[in-house]
Amino acid sequence: MSEDYARCLIATHALRSAIEPWLSAHPLSDEAFRPTFALKELSDDCADLGLSVSGSTFEVPFEPTKENWFGALYVMEGSSLGAPVLMSMARKLGYDGSFGARHLAVQLKARQTWRQFIDIFEEVPGLDISASADTARKLFSIALSHK
Numbered sequence: 001m002s003e004d005y006a007r008c009l010i011a012t013h014a015l016r017s018a019i020e021p022w023l024s025a026h027p028l029s030d031e032a033f034r035p036t037f038a039l040k041e042l043s044d045d046c047a048d049l050g051l052s053v054s055g056s057t058f059e060v061p062f063e064p065t066k067e068n069w070f071g072a073l074y075v076m077e078g079s080s081l082g083a084p085v086l087m088s089m090a091r092k093l094g095y096d097g098s099f100g101a102r103h104l105a106v107q108l109k110a111r112q113t114w115r116q117f118i119d120i121f122e123e124v125p126g127l128d129i130s131a132s133a134d135t136a137r138k139l140f141s142i143a144l145s146h147k
Contacts (some may be wrong), residue, residue, distance in 0.1 A: 002089075002093055005089065005090065005093055005095075006049060006051055008086070009042065009045060009046050009049065009051055010046070010051055010053055010146075011143060011146040012042060012079075012103070012143075013039075013042050013043065013046055013051075013053045013057075014053070014057050014058060014143075014146045015139075015142070015143045015146065016037075016038065016039045016042055016076075016103075017039060017053070017057040018057045018058050018059070018060050019060060019072055019075075019076060019139070020035075020037050020039045020076075022060040022062075022064075022072070023035050023037075023069065023072060023073065023076070024037075025064070026064035026069055027069075028066060028069055033073075033113075033116065033117060033120050034113075035073055035076060035077065036076070036077060036080060036106065036107065036110035036113055037106075038102075038103040038106040038107060039103075041102035041103040041105070041106050042102070042103035044102055045095075045099075045100050045101060045102050045103055048095075048099050048100045049100055058142060058146070060072075061138070061142075062135055062138075062139075065131075066124070066126075066127060067127060067128050067131035067132045067135060068131075068132070068135045070121055070124065070127060070132040070135075071131070071132035071133065071134065071135025071136040071138075071139065072135060072136070072139055073117060073121075074117075074121070074132065074133075074135075074136040075136050075139045075140050075143070077110075077113060077114050077117045078114065079107060080107040080108070080110055080111045080113070080114055081111070081114060083104050083107035083108050083111065084108065084111075086101075086104050087101060087104040087105070087108060090104060
């Protein structure tokens with residue numbers, strides 16, 4: 001197992017274990033969009049590789065506003081854009097959609113939801129896009145700073 005891949009899984013788990021429940025608890029029922037969740041598969045991947053992820057999360061520092069919800073989704077759904085590159089790397093390490101890289105397989109299957117998300121994001125009435133962008137930047141920064 002690559003140390004870099006292990007760090008990536010642990011950091012991604014920390015992010016998803018905080019954000020996915022937050023997104024679920026604060027859904028925007030008026031929006032016709034279902035987020036792509038991969039926490040279960042990611043947890044299974046970590047277990048496959050014997051990685052400890054207990055306590056590897058953070059408190060979501062955002063209020064449940066429409067802007068924050070869309071900002072968080074921008075980061076989470078946008079991660080599917082990098083999934084092909086990461087899956088290629090995972091395959092070189094011997095992992096695939098049934099062992100060690102299940103979460104990437106989920107993201108690969110959901111890549112079309114990025115376009116759907118952007119279409120909705122750009123048309124939400126009254127959405128302060130700059131506030132959503134601030135949330136996305138903050139969340140991305142949190143994800144990058146996780147050790």
